Amino acid sequence: MEEMDIDDNSYKKLLTPGGCHRSKQLLKHAVVCLGFLCVVLLAGNIGQFFFYETHCTAVIGVLQTNNNITTQNYEIDSTEKNGVQSMYKYLSVNKNHLEVRMRNLTNEKEELQKDELEVRFRDVTSQRDQLQTQYGTLKNESDQLKTSYDEMKQSFREIVRNHKNFTADANQLQTKYTDLQREKEELRANFTAFVQNTDRLQRTYSSSVRHEKHQLQQSLDIMNKSKSQTENNYKQLLTNYSSLVTDTEKLQKNLNKMTDKVRGMLCPKKWTKFKTSCYFVSTERRNWTESRHACVDEGADLMIIDSHEEQVFVNRLLHKDQNAWIGLTDSVEDGVWMWLDGNTVTTTFWQAEQPNNYGGNQDCGELVQTQSGGEWNDDGCFSKQISICEK
Incomplete structure (x- = not known):
């Protein structure tokens, strides 16, 4: 090449x-x-x-x-x-x-x-x-x-x-x-x-038709008179009903007073009386559901706190730093806390930064004993601790 x-x-x-x-x-x-x-x-x-x-x-x-x-x-x-x-x-x-x-x-x-x-x-x-x-x-x-x-x-x-x-x-x-x-x-x-x-x-x-019209007019006059009498009777019945309602309210008040007296007289042994309710602090540790069943077996339910006086009273029933289940939960709707009777919580005694739903599974409320009158905390319903019943 x-x-x-x-x-x-x-x-x-x-x-x-x-x-x-x-x-x-x-x-x-x-x-x-x-x-x-x-x-x-x-x-x-x-x-x-x-x-x-x-x-x-x-x-x-x-x-x-x-x-x-x-x-x-x-x-x-x-x-x-x-x-x-x-x-x-x-x-x-x-x-x-x-x-x-x-x-x-x-x-x-x-x-x-x-x-x-x-x-x-x-x-x-x-x-x-x-x-x-x-x-x-x-x-x-x-x-x-x-x-x-x-x-x-x-x-x-x-x-x-x-x-x-x-x-x-x-x-x-x-x-x-x-x-x-x-x-x-x-x-x-x-x-x-x-x-x-x-x-x-x-x-x-x-x-x-003219003859029948005359007869119908006479019948209408008779019915108008009957209507007036019926209206008068209805007004009299309304008056009587108002009186009955007033009497019923009075009877209900008397019944409530008698019921309060009966409750004050009939708190069972080991139950503590406050106003018209009786309270019992369990000694056995159970989860929230088991604690409620135990209260129901006693003819009661986990307690509902309606006032500051009741909060201070049940706080005295606990020993120092004890926690006890109460009838408070948001298991129906997360974040909406309700009492067991279906009423929404209005008066609250939560601890600082509570409830926090720590871990995403704290749906039951507990009472924490403190020197200042007690506070609330949210906890897992599976935790085992004492409880407070009310009836």
Whole structure:
């Protein structure tokens, strides 16, 4: 490959204007030398022919001189011949390289033509596929049009058949219309007779209606008198009802007083009385639900704190730093604290920053014993501790 690159470069040098000019100069020198040689030989022969006899010595000298010149020219011709042979060999090598390049270019041309043919073949194949697709689409459209034509043809036949039916129905309707017209005339005659009978009945009815109206008016007057008496009786009943309500309220107050007296007299053993309620502090530790069940079993429930006095009272029932369950929870709606009787908490005694629902599962309230009168805290309903019952 390196030799081919060198020869290619040499060939390129020859093909350049400078290389061609040098080749022409070499050829020109060779032609001049050959011509000069011919002229010298010709001059020698002519000199030999004219001066052979009179100038033998001179001719011999001239011949020797010519012989020397001829020898020199021959040496010059040999050198130029060697150069021409070298040039010929060089051109032969370049020719071989050019032939090799020609074959390579021919192969590349064939490959390019082959690639171009393959591209054209792919294009033709793609066009053929597109044409086939278009043909399939057109065929589908043709089938659809044919189907639509058949449907329209069938619809047209149905329209023609319906038209015939409508024509027959129209003839029947025309016949019925004629019959109705005849019946209309008969009804009009009957209506005229009916109007006449109605007028006669109206005159008869008017006299009887006036009599009945008079009787109804008398009955209405009697009913109005009865209404007035009924209203008076209703007012009297309302008065009696108000009196009964007042008496009932008085009785309820007396009953409440008696109930308070009974409660004050009947607090069980180990229960502590405060106003009208009894309180019991359990000694067994249970969770909030179990503590409530235990209170219910005693006929009570976890206590409800309604005032500051009651808060201070139950705080005294606990030992120092004790916690006890009370009837306070937000298990129905998170964040809305309610007593077990369903009332919303209004008076509160929460500790600072409480309730905080720590861990997301503190839904029951407890009373924490303090020196200041007790405070509330929210805790997990699963914790086990004592409780306070109230009944």
